[in-house]
Amino acid sequence: MTETPLLELRGLGGGYPPISVFRNIDLSVGMHESVGFFGPNGHGKTTLLKTVAGLIDPWEGDIIFAGNRLNAEGRMRARTSKNLNYDLFRKRRIRAETVVNAGLIYVMQGNLLFPEMTVEEVLDIAPLAAKGRTGITAMRQRVDDLFPRLQERRGSKIRYLSGGERQMVSIAVGLLALPQMLILDEPTLGLSPKLRIELAQAIRKIRDSRVPLIIVDQNIEFLTGLVDRLFLFDHGSITREIDSGSMPKHAEIMTMMFGEAN
């Protein structure tokens, strides 16, 4: 990649003190690039993304977005108190608000939405995260075009939606924040194959509208065709980078990650 990166992670490490979850993450994502992460459950993909999103403090390394460092400089200091609530009053080293204001928008794993609100109510408040960015009306129109199903369900409370519909709302909420870059954490979790294909079509349209994406998914067929590069993630580290031209099949990737026995 030759162009100036939009997102750069330099030597990023982090976790849930005192447990280190990921380390030495070096990554550059270009202005018009989409990248994927694939790896086993519980190996730290979500923890890495939550750190990038400013929800968890990085221990070391830097998160640079559009040329600005989003985290406090230096390494996280060792624990200085035995108080059990220490992590609650430890000074934060990154703020989610800074990240959102910069336009780096993270759509969490698991469709965490407000169950008692209607689809329409959720979509109406979502642009609050767009802060100074312009283009809400056009994006709302785009979201309606991308997910016609949400128009039909607009009066329904979130708790009555199917998993697929909730996922659509989650992605719509991310889009209505007018992202400079959108991070999708396991968007196909729990979806039927048919819905997965529908969602892939919608995400391809988002990518084609030049919103750079980071997508984590357990389904390699889903990622193929959506990303320019794929990173294999194993035990808290990026272990391999694969170009979109040589995307493996599911069976091949299992062999790459777990050896011939699989």
Ligand SMILES: Nc1ncnc2c1ncn2[C@@H]1O[C@H](COP(=O)(O)OP(=O)(O)O)[C@@H](O)[C@H]1O
């Ligand atoms: N809030 C938390 N507190 C402590 N440990 C956690 C927390 N969330 C996840 N973990 C642990 O961190 C590790 C990485 O989890 P996660 O980042 O969710 O992995 P992945 O997204 O790759 O499935 C796991 O061992 C998990 O149990």
Ligand SMILES: [Mg+2]
């Ligand atoms: Mg995860």
